[in-house]
Amino acid sequence: MGREAEIVRSTNETSVEVWLDLDGSGRTEVTTGVPFFDHMLDALGRHALLDLRVRAEGDLAVDAHHTVEDVGIVLGQAIDRALATRERIRRFGSAAVPMDEALVLAAVDISGRGQLHYAVDLPIEIIGTFDTTLAKEFFVALATNAGMTLHVRSLAGENAHHIVEAAFKAVARALKEACELDPRAVGVPSTKGALGDASKA
Structure with missing residues (x-):
């Protein structure tokens, strides 16, 4: 069995529902009821080379906040479970991704200490029907539940769509690198001898 996980969460x-394979080829199947968010999750899966299935139903009559945040929680939990003991992973990853005039840097440390450091300037609050503040809420939930330190920082940009999409793609590329197995490595890449909570594997 590969590095796969499936998590179901209902409130x-x-x-x-999220299923993923860390060693996939970027195949995605995403339905959340939030079209722009579906587009971002598709980009995340494709550029992280995750095989990813996300199905979500939420109280969209209120707004998309709970849906976006809860998908981040469950996706983070699935990454955490799929990483298992973290043996032989590269642990660190970073990427600077341009999208036209936008440029976003993301860096990941699969440290077991889930936290987000986010400095992304957006010129507007709505993209289609998507509240741009929810991008940060997604990354907070993702980082916290995956047990990773995540930095996301915009370096340039004027178009909010480009900036947010570059952010998701940068996180994807950094995550791909951090989760990759290093053929030269032995054991867990930590002086402590452990990363995260192996009991969740």
Whole structure:
């Protein structure tokens, strides 16, 4: 069995199912009811080379906040589970991704200490029907539940669509690198001898 995981989470606000394979080829199947967010999750899976299936239903009559955040929670939990003991992973990854005038840097440390450091300037608050503040909420939930330190920083950009999409693609590329197996490595890449909570594997 490969590095795969499936997580199902249901609350009074949302129902979310995520399946992923860290060693996939970027095949995605995403349905959240939030079109721009579906587009971003598709980009995340494709550029991280995750095989990714996301199905979410939420209280969109209120707004998309609970749906976006809860998908981040469940996707983070699935990454955490699929990484298992973290043996032989590269652990660190970074990428600077341009999209036309936009340029976004992302860096990942699969440290077991879930946290987000986010400095992304966006000129507008809405892309289609998507509240751009929800991008940060997604990354907070993702980083916290995957047990990774995640830095996302915009270096240039005027178009909010380009900036947010570059952010998702940069995180994807950094995550891909950090999760990759290093053929030269032995054991866990930490002086502590452990990363995250191996009991979740």
